[in-house]
Amino acid sequence: MQEKKYEACTIPDQDADFVDNFSARTCASGTATGPAAVHPGGHMPAHGRLHRSVGDGVMQKSGQHAWLIGASSGMGLEFGRLLVRAGWTVTISAREPTRLRDAATEIGATPLCMDVTDRDAVHASAKQVFSKMVPELVMVNAGDYRPMPLEDFDVDLFERLNRVNYLGAVYVLGSVLPMMREHGDGQVLLNASAAGYRGLPHGAPYSAPKAATIHLAEALQPEAARWGIRLRVINPGFVDSRLTAKNSFRMPGLLTAETAARRIMDGLDDKGFEISFPRRLIWPLKLLRCLPYRFFFWFIGRKVLSS
Numbered sequence: 682m683q684e685k686k687y688e689a690c691t692i693p694d695q696d697a698d699f700v701d702n703f704s705a706r707t708c709a710s711g712t713a714t715g716p717a718a719v720h721p722g723g724h725m726p727a728h729g730r731l732h733r734s735v736g737d738g739v740m741q742k743s744g745q746h747a748w749l750i751g752a753s754s755g756m757g758l759e760f761g762r763l764l765v766r767a768g769w770t771v772t773i774s775a776r777e778p779t780r781l782r783d784a785a786t787e788i789g790a791t792p793l794c795m796d797v798t799d800r801d802a803v804h805a806s807a808k809q810v811f812s813k814m815v816p817e818l819v820m821v822n823a824g825d826y827r828p829m830p831l832e833d834f835d836v837d838l839f840e841r842l843n844r845v846n847y848l849g850a851v852y853v854l855g856s857v858l859p860m861m862r863e864h865g866d867g868q869v870l871l872n873a874s875a876a877g878y879r880g881l882p883h884g885a886p887y888s889a890p891k892a893a894t895i896h897l898a899e900a901l902q903p904e905a906a907r908w909g910i911r912l913r914v915i916n917p918g919f920v921d922s923r924l925t926a927k928n929s930f931r932m933p934g935l936l937t938a939e940t941a942a943r944r945i946m947d948g949l950d951d952k953g954f955e956i957s958f959p960r961r962l963i964w965p966l967k968l969l970r971c972l973p974y975r976f977f978f979w980f981i982g983r984k985v986l987s988s
């Protein structure tokens with residue numbers, strides 16, 4: 682199948698809008714008015730956390746910024762909605778400009794059109810986001826999927842899914858980690874998948890880059906922690922979205938995107954490295970991961986392939 686091209690991954694006046702959306706939250710009078718209010722005079726505190734004077738000289742934390750990449754639909758959009766409701770300033774990115782802009786308007790976020798597989802665009806966007814308001818949270822959520830039985834082996838599909846599901850995360854990390862290091866804090870969430878725990882039939886083009894993303898986070902986490910950055914993975918089971926609409930089989934433990942977003946939100950302040958759900962699917966999959974190959978392939982042949 683031909684890869685759809687997103688030549689015009691910009692929203693008309695995107696740069697101006699991007700600036701406006703942030704400056705609109707700047708209080709002209711110098712009195713902060715909401716979670717996204719910028720310091721009087723438009724000056725941003727170096728570490729990006731926003732504080733306001735409450736009159737008695739006490740400085741109160743008043744807002745945080747999240748950049749969600751791949752958030753014009755599904756889990757990312759619902760997670761953005763929850764963050765906005767909780768008082769965060771949210772920037773969302775994706776490729777398709779109209780859907781992105783509509784999604785941003787719907788939840789009260791700022792759109793920034795970007796293709797995560799375009800390395801230069803990722804770097805330019807990261808600079809733009811960090812120069813406006815340093816994000817405490819960056820989520821790499823862009824993803825693509827298509828099932829592939831062996832008889833339909835498609836090298837193009839492998840390349841495409843590797844670019845979005847793995848290299849996209851590498852490009853984002855390569856840009857944001859050094860910028861976050863300067864500020865000495867922040868959290869980066871990579872949305873991988875429970876499909877990355879072990880190879881599963883019909884899923885190789887998707888699960889291999891997802892496994893690589895989990896390894897990527899595991900490998901970088903200890904050093905990132907020394908820079909003050911929490912690098913973590915999200916491993917969801919099945920979630921109802923545009924991606925899983927391509928599945929014709931029964932998906933055990935299928936969650937709505939809203940429920941999945943709520944689980945991510947609940948896990949935001951956890952100390953753990955991984956946010957995974959739902960438990961009823963995750964634990965059996967984790968058990969499968971521990972099985973010796975002989976038993977694993979027996980199980981897959983009997984219970985997965987023959988159904």
Ligand SMILES: NC(=O)c1ccc[n+]([C@@H]2O[C@H](COP(=O)([O-])OP(=O)(O)OC[C@H]3O[C@@H](n4cnc5c(N)ncnc54)[C@H](OP(=O)(O)O)[C@@H]3O)[C@@H](O)[C@H]2O)c1
Nearest residue numbers: 751752753754755756775776777797823824874919920922
């Ligand atoms: N649904 C599941 O069962 C499930 C399970 C485990 C993990 N996940 C992972 O969760 C993440 C979110 O998936 P979802 O199920 O919520 O699907 P979704 O609704 O299709 O969301 C995917 C988002 O990523 C964007 N995107 C796709 N390719 C992109 C690219 N090259 N550059 C920038 N943005 C891009 C899409 O917008 P555009 O197409 O306009 O760019 C969309 O906003 C994915 O990483 C997926 O692999 C999903």
